[in-house]
Amino acid sequence: MAIQALSLRFGGVAALTRVSLEIRRGEILAVIGPNGAGKTSLLNSISGLYRPQEGSIRFFPAPDDEEGVELTRRRPDEIARLGIARTFQNIELFRHMTVLDNLLLGRHIHMRANVLTGGIWWGLAQREEIEHRAVVEEIIDFLEIEPIRRQPVGTLSYGLQKRVELGRALALEPQILLLDEPMAGMNVEEKEDMARFILDINEERGVTVVLIEHDMGVVMDISDRVAVLDFGSKIADGSPQEIRSHPDVIRAYLGQEHA
Amino acid sequence: MDLFIQLTVSGLTNGAVYALAALGFVLIYKSSDVINFAQGELLLVGAYVTFFFVAQAGLAWPVGVLLALAVAVVLGVAVERTVLRPLIGEPIISVIMVTIGLASVLRALVTAIWGPVPRSFPAFIPRDEVLILGAVVSADRLWAIALSILMLALFSLFFRLSNEGIAMRAVADDQQAAMSMGISIRRIFALAWSIAAVTATIGGMLLANIIGVGGNIAGLGLRVFPAVILGGLDSIPGAVIGGVVIGLLEAWTGGYIGQGLNQIVPFIVLTLVLMVRPYGLFGQEIIERV
Amino acid sequence: PAPQPASPDQGAQAPAQEAMAGEPIKIGAIFDLTGPTSDVGTPYAEGIQGYVQWLNEKGGVSGRPIELLFQDYGYKVDVAEQLYSQFVNEGIVAFQGWGTGDTEALRGRIAADEIPFMSASYSAVLGNPEEAPYNFLVGTTYSDQMLIALRWALEDWAAKGNAGAPKVAVLHHDSPFGRSPVPDGEAFAQANGMAFTAIAMPRGATDLTPELTQAREFGANYIVIQNVSSPAALLLKDRQRLGMDDVQVICLNWCADEILVNLAEGAAEGVVGTLPFAPPTEDVPGLQAPRDFLAAQGQDLNEIGLHYGQGWWTMAVMVEGGIQRTLEAGMELTGPNIKASLEGLQGFDTGGVTAPISYSEEDHRGNRSLRIFQVQDGQWKAITDYIDAE
Amino acid sequence: MLVLNNIEVIYNDVILVLKGMSLQVPEGQIVALLGANGAGKSTTLKAISGLLGPEDGEVTDGTIEFQGERIHGLDPAEIVRRGVFQVMEGRRVFEHLTVEENLRAGAYTRRDRGNVPEDIRGVYRLFPRLEERRGQTAGYLSGGEQQMLAIGRALMARPRLMLLDEPSLGLAPLLVQEIFRTIRQINREQGTAILLVEQNARAALRIADYAYVMENGRIVLEGTPQELQENADVREFYLGLTQVGQRKSYREVKHYRRRKRWLS
Amino acid sequence: MESGIFFESYRQDLTLRRTPAQKIRLALVLAFVLVFPFFADNYYLTLANQIGIAAIGAIGLNILTGFTGQISLGQGGFMAVGAYTAGLLATRWGLPILVTIPLACLTTAAVGAVFGIPSLRLKGLYLAIATLAAQEIILWVVTHWEAVTGGTDALVVPPATLFGLKLGGRGADFRWYWVILAFAIFTTLFAANLFRSRVGRALVAIRDHDIAAEVMGVNLFRYKLLAFATSSFFVGLAGALTAHYRTIVTWERFTIETSISYLAMIIIGGLGSVSGSIYGAAFITLLPAVLNNLGRAFRDVIPGIAGLIPQIQLGVFGGVIILFLIKEPEGIAKLWKDVKDYFRLWPFSY
Numbered sequence A: 001m002a003i004q005a006l007s008l009r010f011g012g013v014a015a016l017t018r019v020s021l022e023i024r025r026g027e028i029l030a031v032i033g034p035n036g037a038g039k040t041s042l043l044n045s046i047s048g049l050y051r052p053q054e055g056s057i058r059f060f061p062a063p064d065d066e067e068g069v070e071l072t073r074r075r076p077d078e079i080a081r082l083g084i085a086r087t088f089q090n091i092e093l094f095r096h097m098t099v100l101d102n103l104l105l106g107r108h109i110h111m112r113a114n115v116l117t118g119g120i121w122w123g124l125a126q127r128e129e130i131e132h133r134a135v136v137e138e139i140i141d142f143l144e145i146e147p148i149r150r151q152p153v154g155t156l157s158y159g160l161q162k163r164v165e166l167g168r169a170l171a172l173e174p175q176i177l178l179l180d181e182p183m184a185g186m187n188v189e190e191k192e193d194m195a196r197f198i199l200d201i202n203e204e205r206g207v208t209v210v211l212i213e214h215d216m217g218v219v220m221d222i223s224d225r226v227a228v229l230d231f232g233s234k235i236a237d238g239s240p241q242e243i244r245s246h247p248d249v250i251r252a253y254l255g256q257e258h259a
Numbered sequence B: 001m002d003l004f005i006q007l008t009v010s011g012l013t014n015g016a017v018y019a020l021a022a023l024g025f026v027l028i029y030k031s032s033d034v035i036n037f038a039q040g041e042l043l044l045v046g047a048y049v050t051f052f053f054v055a056q057a058g059l060a061w062p063v064g065v066l067l068a069l070a071v072a073v074v075l076g077v078a079v080e081r082t083v084l085r086p087l088i089g090e091p092i093i094s095v096i097m098v099t100i101g102l103a104s105v106l107r108a109l110v111t112a113i114w115g116p117v118p119r120s121f122p123a124f125i126p127r128d129e130v131l132i133l134g135a136v137v138s139a140d141r142l143w144a145i146a147l148s149i150l151m152l153a154l155f156s157l158f159f160r161l162s163n164e165g166i167a168m169r170a171v172a173d174d175q176q177a178a179m180s181m182g183i184s185i186r187r188i189f190a191l192a193w194s195i196a197a198v199t200a201t202i203g204g205m206l207l208a209n210i211i212g213v214g215g216n217i218a219g220l221g222l223r224v225f226p227a228v229i230l231g232g233l234d235s236i237p238g239a240v241i242g243g244v245v246i247g248l249l250e251a252w253t254g255g256y257i258g259q260g261l262n263q264i265v266p267f268i269v270l271t272l273v274l275m276v277r278p279y280g281l282f283g284q285e286i287i288e289r290v
Numbered sequence C: 001p002a003p004q005p006a007s008p009d010q011g012a013q014a015p016a017q018e019a020m021a022g023e024p025i026k027i028g029a030i031f032d033l034t035g036p037t038s039d040v041g042t043p044y045a046e047g048i049q050g051y052v053q054w055l056n057e058k059g060g061v062s063g064r065p066i067e068l069l070f071q072d073y074g075y076k077v078d079v080a081e082q083l084y085s086q087f088v089n090e091g092i093v094a095f096q097g098w099g100t101g102d103t104e105a106l107r108g109r110i111a112a113d114e115i116p117f118m119s120a121s122y123s124a125v126l127g128n129p130e131e132a133p134y135n136f137l138v139g140t141t142y143s144d145q146m147l148i149a150l151r152w153a154l155e156d157w158a159a160k161g162n163a164g165a166p167k168v169a170v171l172h173h174d175s176p177f178g179r180s181p182v183p184d185g186e187a188f189a190q191a192n193g194m195a196f197t198a199i200a201m202p203r204g205a206t207d208l209t210p211e212l213t214q215a216r217e218f219g220a221n222y223i224v225i226q227n228v229s230s231p232a233a234l235l236l237k238d239r240q241r242l243g244m245d246d247v248q249v250i251c252l253n254w255c256a257d258e259i260l261v262n263l264a265e266g267a268a269e270g271v272v273g274t275l276p277f278a279p280p281t282e283d284v285p286g287l288q289a290p291r292d293f294l295a296a297q298g299q300d301l302n303e304i305g306l307h308y309g310q311g312w313w314t315m316a317v318m319v320e321g322g323i324q325r326t327l328e329a330g331m332e333l334t335g336p337n338i339k340a341s342l343e344g345l346q347g348f349d350t351g352g353v354t355a356p357i358s359y360s361e362e363d364h365r366g367n368r369s370l371r372i373f374q375v376q377d378g379q380w381k382a383i384t385d386y387i388d389a390e
Numbered sequence D: 001m002l003v004l005n006n007i008e009v010i011y012n013d014v015i016l017v018l019k020g021m022s023l024q025v026p027e028g029q030i031v032a033l034l035g036a037n038g039a040g041k042s043t044t045l046k047a048i049s050g051l052l053g054p055e056d057g058e059v060t061d062g063t064i065e066f067q068g069e070r071i072h073g074l075d076p077a078e079i080v081r082r083g084v085f086q087v088m089e090g091r092r093v094f095e096h097l098t099v100e101e102n103l104r105a106g107a108y109t110r111r112d113r114g115n116v117p118e119d120i121r122g123v124y125r126l127f128p129r130l131e132e133r134r135g136q137t138a139g140y141l142s143g144g145e146q147q148m149l150a151i152g153r154a155l156m157a158r159p160r161l162m163l164l165d166e167p168s169l170g171l172a173p174l175l176v177q178e179i180f181r182t183i184r185q186i187n188r189e190q191g192t193a194i195l196l197v198e199q200n201a202r203a204a205l206r207i208a209d210y211a212y213v214m215e216n217g218r219i220v221l222e223g224t225p226q227e228l229q230e231n232a233d234v235r236e237f238y239l240g241l242t243q244v245g246q247r248k249s250y251r252e253v254k255h256y257r258r259r260k261r262w263l264s
Numbered sequence E: 001m002e003s004g005i006f007f008e009s010y011r012q013d014l015t016l017r018r019t020p021a022q023k024i025r026l027a028l029v030l031a032f033v034l035v036f037p038f039f040a041d042n043y044y045l046t047l048a049n050q051i052g053i054a055a056i057g058a059i060g061l062n063i064l065t066g067f068t069g070q071i072s073l074g075q076g077g078f079m080a081v082g083a084y085t086a087g088l089l090a091t092r093w094g095l096p097i098l099v100t101i102p103l104a105c106l107t108t109a110a111v112g113a114v115f116g117i118p119s120l121r122l123k124g125l126y127l128a129i130a131t132l133a134a135q136e137i138i139l140w141v142v143t144h145w146e147a148v149t150g151g152t153d154a155l156v157v158p159p160a161t162l163f164g165l166k167l168g169g170r171g172a173d174f175r176w177y178w179v180i181l182a183f184a185i186f187t188t189l190f191a192a193n194l195f196r197s198r199v200g201r202a203l204v205a206i207r208d209h210d211i212a213a214e215v216m217g218v219n220l221f222r223y224k225l226l227a228f229a230t231s232s233f234f235v236g237l238a239g240a241l242t243a244h245y246r247t248i249v250t251w252e253r254f255t256i257e258t259s260i261s262y263l264a265m266i267i268i269g270g271l272g273s274v275s276g277s278i279y280g281a282a283f284i285t286l287l288p289a290v291l292n293n294l295g296r297a298f299r300d301v302i303p304g305i306a307g308l309i310p311q312i313q314l315g316v317f318g319g320v321i322i323l324f325l326i327k328e329p330e331g332i333a334k335l336w337k338d339v340k341d342y343f344r345l346w347p348f349s350y
């Protein structure tokens, strides 16, 4: 995916100014930056929730696809169908639905029952539910959330919700997974779990991952590349090691402690 | 041209009556997110209570009106105590439903006490005709304009500047978080309902002055819904301007087209306006950040 | 089915009659005591109940008391249906409805159940047995009221020394109830060279200036109102404010009552009305019984108003014109028999409260004439003799 | 100052979440409460501040005392008035209010209205970013900005005991340091006692005077930060240190790990 | 006591009724429903039929409001579309009900979808106004378009026949019972099925969080329109059944009051619950009936207050709604679930 000179403003606030960024197939890219730097806005632009005023986001679904698809004028659901899934900073699950239903919704684009077949149930809809249920159960196994399958997600603790949200995104079988602070609010143990999930998703399922995260330990350890935003502009971009010692990054973001 | 002026003036002034009725709606919504389906019944109670003090008990009207306003405050507090308090933190839609129940209770009370037959209202609000640009209007409508402007100013300042006003908006945003600020939801609800009942009493008085005290005052509760939405559910200036715009639309369609189309033209215009401005003319956007 | 009054084997039924003696006759009724029309529904209901009580105190019908099964239905159509079927179940032989909504909704059902039905909805269609075989009207239909009003307007116009024909605007409730007399009125106006227009009054309006200015633009000399009292009173006040005093207002029956006079305050002076039922201020013999009955309970008919007599006499027509005549003819008290008895009713005298009531197999309109009344000094006074709609 | 004695909390009349939870916060100290996701930390805080009601939760057993008086069962507003203020998890700012109005909402229970403007300036000094956005609708702030606002709002109440639920959540490293410095500063300068729920165990233990670890609705471990830092489980699961005190790499997480000792 | 339920296959796991207790309950209810009309008189049959129709309408409304989260104040209007379409088709062209009813449903679905267009932009109560507009506009058309609606005061529908069997006349309530029951069961099953499959899930997701649903690939606009259409389809069914069952269509049955009382049904029954819609329909239909009977009983017992009984009934009606919601804000469905949960775990609560 190639992002070029993307600019996004809200009234007077410039959330993004001419940000260009490349997301390479199969990598884990971390996006870091101070609070309010525009990281979430960047993800929102990719998934079609924000309409940037300028710039382009080109997505290349297949390796040999030179042309690519322009995302900036597309609806979020179209973008999802292209294979781009995400999680949210503040957990945006369907609170009154069970974990299972949340994950099954992730399968939405892969299913085809309509009102009629759904209402009639016997036949297509039932077969389909069973089929996709199997896929979802696999994800449930993978994320180790078997015991809470049938709980409404609204009553789960924060950490579990984060996991369910990851599961929902996975259920979409995306090519690119956008994660907005997936480990916020977790203790080290849980972060380790999460890190392992992300690595597995990346390595075993071959999913490209874009990750916003403030825990530098995590960022340094699992990402292949890091991009840094500050005040809506990209100030650096490179391997974790390069970024760690980048003076602008230290000044704007890390502080001395992490240097 | 004469016709146009007459229609415009009468639409404007009638709109002010709508505005007064709409204000209570907005106040309750603004402080608790609740659509009050009993707003019309609050108007009704207000009108009858004033009627009681001024016409039946024979008090001088300033005293009667003050007493009626006091009753409104008591009513607001009573509603909070009996109905809203147990529902704090429950789904808003349940609270909305409860206002439907409340409407029945209030209507029953009023007919039980005052009977079903409408009566004329003591004429302490002047009803003489006044000429404006050659158009005739009744003085009570001018009162409606004055009062709605006054309340507009009063409540706008209240919500912007006073701590209680800010607390009310906070409660509407997030009850639990507001509780954690030490804001007493009960107090805020009682306050909101009292204020709404007070405006309803004022609106009810004016309305009774125009159409008499009777059950159909309550009908205005839902009729002002378009005005409220057009202005923006949570906007006080919106309620006033929405009321006026709807009043004008009704007057023009009534005068030029007729056919009872004035019942639906406001809705059509309103829907079109909303397609351009989904939160009404002045309503605040629902914030959806992810 | 053809009515069979006085069947030859009357004697055979006599023992059955004996056995029934003293057995109450059940009649169902629904009232609007809490709904939107409760202002007029309440006195009407009291009139019906008053009549039943009065009759029972007198010994009932042929020695049998009337048992009135009644409930408030708050003008809710589905509640009306519930109560209707409940009462039918409990053995009613006739039914008193109330408004347009329930009368229309039950129309098909009462025909199937063969339950004679009266109500305070006076749409002409209900007087047509082909459309509504079991509905009977006591009040003059809205259409006939309209014709009478226009007839009077023509005369009045000429009497005031005007040439030609007046212009008439009908301001009506925005519903089928309101519009029901409009087509007949329009036809009459056309036939008589009167300019005619119909203007809808929006429901729940708080300002009728737009409608009035429309009427003024049209140049109306007469305004006929087919609506209930509260909006009509608002219209009168707005009319006065707009200086349209020279336009004569005629109220059809649902706004021609004491409520209008009270609500409109001075603005109702001079308004005329088509009143199918005489108001209490009118000293007719037919109101003496209700007046005395109420007085015995410490109440005053004049206070309660004309809808009391309306309810009273509607019930009286059903009981005396239908049930009593059925029993007297020695027939079994069934819906078809009551219907047949009613259809044989000729010139039933209501003591001057209404024009005499007659029904036939082809026509369930009780009468087609009434007197015009006018508000003078805050009271409805008859100003004409009976005017016929034909 | 604050004493929780054996409290039990039940949600929806059926889900038992706290099972005999006890802890103490002495006057003027910072106490850290650590624990896994779903252990019941937030529930504990809500039980103290009386905010369980809207979530259908209920304290069914045990006592909560603040300065020697039972506070459980009191109206939340009353609890705030007595000086206990919770900063809720997940930055519950009032979205439709401006930044400044949010701060004023925080001062709702204050009686000394005169000092409020000065305190607002104080918050702006602490978080200059908020001052830039003072007139902006809070709902449009970035996550981190909202977090600053939530803490600033708490300061406005000048509480005696502040309950902080994961204050560093979603903050950039620089700001995390900043926030913890601020917490300590508030504690030292104003004498505010603090009960701190935090996942960033390292930072929390650095400023705390005492710490508890909870798991599954009860306290499983407590002690001074030094004591806890020496506990092998805490080192591994909360601090992410290897046996030799090196930070583990997230890349090398083993798929099967040692069970915690306290989960027998 | 059940200690947990285990399933061998996902198919089993996906059935609507899982436990033996649920199956027994269902069988009991079915048995009752089948036997009831043979013992009930017309009054109870009327009530049952009203409940049946209301349940269909309430399920329809719940699809839109409870499951998809779009508050609708247009129920009365949409029912009117169904009723008038069915009525007109039957009167004008003498079509049989097996034709008029589906056509009425489809027409209502189409009208519903048109009025759903503002949902592209509007949300929450602002959208509610679009449905209120639907209510007012439809009723205006119905009462003014005399060329179509006939110009008489009400539209009289000829008594229906089904498979050569006359449904009208005496005993109509009994015969209609079966027709309404069949449609009610169809509606219930359809809705229940819908919400355990893809489309229903997407609708619920939209209610819970529309942005998240969109990002997961749900086309919001299409699904909102779909919700409007599906909901209106069943609301139209309720209207069409009313038309044929009562053999007369009058606008006064479809006012805003109707819309509000249907809202009451689904809120009291349980938003987003199919069975809740049925409970709510029963509750709101039976409450006035019960109060009327109480009123009649008390009128004779305490004659002193006879005059106030109607007002008391009205007040109690409101009071019961309030009390009920205070006790159980999430409706009868939740109450019933709690009762079941309690007995499942009983006597070992917690």
Ligand SMILES: Nc1ncnc2c1ncn2[C@@H]1O[C@H](COP(=O)(O)OP(=O)(O)OP(=O)(O)O)[C@@H](O)[C@H]1O
Pocket: A010, A013, A014, A015, A033, A034, A035, A036, A037, A038, A039, A040, A041, A042, A089, B289, D140, D141, D142, D143, D144, D145, D170, D172
């Ligand atoms: N919908 C919106 N309307 C107005 N302003 C917005 C909107 N979304 C974001 N902003 C502004 O854009 C800027 C960037 O916000 P964004 O959420 O992208 O930051 P971020 O980098 O994700 O920060 P954090 O790490 O705190 O989450 C912020 O100043 C925010 O106030």
Ligand SMILES: Nc1ncnc2c1ncn2[C@@H]1O[C@H](COP(=O)(O)OP(=O)(O)OP(=O)(O)O)[C@@H](O)[C@H]1O
Pocket: A154, A155, A156, A157, A158, A159, A160, A185, D011, D012, D015, D017, D035, D036, D037, D038, D039, D040, D041, D042, D043, D044, D055, D056, D089
């Ligand atoms: N409203 C509720 N209804 C039912 N269960 C709840 C509710 N809120 C929380 N719980 C349950 O209570 C337990 C404790 O939740 P709590 O939020 O206190 O955990 P926590 O320790 O704060 O976790 P985290 O670190 O993830 O925030 C969890 O298992 C959760 O599922």
Ligand SMILES: [Mg+2]
Pocket: A039, A040, A041, A089, D142, D143
């Ligand atoms: Mg962010």
Ligand SMILES: [Mg+2]
Pocket: A158, D041, D042, D043, D089, D165
């Ligand atoms: Mg927590």
